[in-house]
Amino acid sequence: MRYRNLSETLVELRKSRKMTQQELGNELGVTNKTISKWENGVFLPDITYLVAIADLYLISVDDLLRGTILLHNTDNTLKNTPKEKKRRHNRRVGTIIISILLVIDIFLIVFNTLNSNVDKTYRYTNIIALSIAGAILLFVEINRIAKAIDEAKRDKLKSSSKKSIKM
Secondary structure, eight states, rough: OOOOOHHHHHHHHHHHHOOOOHHHHHHSSOOOOHHHHHHHHHHHHOOHHHHHHHTTTTTOOOHHTTTEEEEEHHHHHHHTSHHHHHHHHHHHHHHHHHHHHHHHHHHHHHHHHHHHTTTTHHHHHHHHHHHHHHHHHHHHHHHHHHHHHHHHHHHHHHHHHEEEEEO
């Protein structure tokens, strides 16, 4: 069995994440020249950097040193990019906002239904408008959940069909 050397592994991992040497250097707190020297085999990263690199790519130090990388782990590194983290955060904030609006909508429907001082026409118009708004918000939330479930199923199928490879 042939193992890749560390410099080849570092190049493959960085490219799988679609990072430049400068971006990787910024992540690790070193210069792009240092990354270049690691990747060209001029010298090896310090042990503390090996741990940081393995954490960054979600692999073990052993896999990093041996050049053994699980495909699903390299796919997962793409999910930890700042852009993806921001997208997940925005999704969570959107879900919270929609949930709050649904609770307010339900409260207003109940309040207008029970309030006898409000004109019947106004009350029913209000209830219909609030119900439509609630239905739209509910549809958006259900659609978002369905997409998340589909994405999770796709990820599970991908990871179960991929096998460990030796780089």
